[in-house]
Amino acid sequence: MTVPSDPRTRFLLTRRAFLGVSVGTLATIALASCAPAASWVQPDGAPVREAERRRGGTGKVTTATLTAAPSALDLAGTTAATWAFGSIPAPVIRLGAGDTLKATVRNQLDTDTSVHWHGLALRNDMDGVPPVTQQPIRPDESFDYEFIASDPGTYWFHPHVGVQLDRGLYGALIVEDPAEAGDYDDEWVIILDDWLDGVTATPDEVLAELSRGMGTMTGDMFMRMGNTLMGATSDLLGGDAGDVYYPTYLINGKPAGDPAQFTASPGQRIRLRIINAGSDTAFRVVVGGHTLTITHTDGFPVTPTEVDSILIGMGERYDAVITFADGVFPLIAQAEGKRDRGFALVRTGDGSVPAVDVSVPELDSDRAGTADLLRAAGEVTLPTRGPDRQISIALTGSMAAYDWGVDGRRFDMRDPLRGAHEIRQGERVRLTIDNQTTMWHPFHLHGHTYQHQDGGPRKDTSIILPKQTLTVDFDADNPGLWVAHCHNIYHAETGMTTVIGYRA
Ligand SMILES: [Cu+2]
Incomplete structure (x- = not known):
């Protein structure tokens, strides 16, 4: 084959050769999603490759x-x-x-x-x-x-x-971040989880049970019925805290009966990287006898903020720095509203080992760390700009019918672009999420880190209380088809999921 000397022709030939390689993949995705392939940016489309090249x-x-x-x-x-x-x-x-x-x-x-x-x-x-x-x-x-x-x-x-x-x-x-000064001596990754698999049921069995609906059986009394939990309520979460019964809660894969152990020296500053990998449980995280200084949420820095506890919904992350005293301290991940906890030990010296059910004042403190308290650090604050596009998403459904959805519709993975919300590359997007239900939801958007209003934190997963609305801004700078959903996996799988897609 002769190589054309004209650069434009050469570019077109190269481009066609490249597209030829990916045609099979493209066709499969279009078929699977029943998408009009020409109108949405495809996941392996040229704008996606160009965005990666720009990175x-x-x-x-x-x-x-x-x-x-x-x-x-x-x-x-x-x-x-x-x-x-x-x-x-x-x-x-x-x-x-x-x-x-x-x-x-x-x-x-x-x-x-x-x-x-x-x-x-x-x-x-x-x-x-x-x-x-x-x-x-x-x-x-x-x-x-x-x-x-x-x-x-x-x-x-x-x-x-x-x-x-x-x-x-x-x-x-x-x-x-190679550029970050890092004013701490060490860091610990702390992953929280609500656990049932292989103990009381499989997650698929739980989903089937929940999907039958709670009917009129919901009530104020705190009780377990099968794999569901009645009456688990939390003021911080605005009511119903969760509906799945978990026999145990884990910190780094370890239950309270065989707790995860961390060691440090007195006076050391430790960065905690806390991740909620749970499916139906928000945790209130404390370290007995200590305050926490939140430095980041969902990966992005905030103005350092001192708190006594951190409320963390499913999918959220909080980084906090803590300066340790001398002794043995409980690290508690209280399952919010569920009357049980994840439990780990921090040893910086000698001391009696706290009991699993130890009560610590930090759990009852009014100074609970939530996203509302936080301000984005200057370097990650979005530049001021009016929205080019406004999107409204309603979280809908109920526990009784177990018909969680978005905009009154249950998401169908076989037809994912039905009801999708469209944006275009380069736009500043204002997204309003309206929780019309009587339960809180941890809303998660893929591929972007939006900013809460009025200088609030940059986040990708946010707790939205019942009957409340959250408004966030983001720059549409990452083309493709992005799901946005509740990070309660039982809600997401039932239908509280949608797509925000870039138009080609
Ligand atoms: Cu939800």
């Missing part, structure tokens, strides 16, 4: 292999059969800002799976949401994820298929 990156590559497989979790002597990426949590994946992550995910389960990199503004075709951004990874198959991680912070990964989130398939993804 540039350091060129440094970190590799990881995640094998999803049946596994056993030791819960203080009881063994739970579950699914995991080896250990629970999976080993921390750590890379520098701008580095490339190459992660091979092998599926040794007997069902489809995927991995979603929660919170990262990454290239759309690596977002791990079948069938929107990729085909599911079939049993005995693997998928190679490869993307640039531009923004430093505390992130995590989990499947985006069915209710697999409520198994043991999760881990932390830490993107380090």
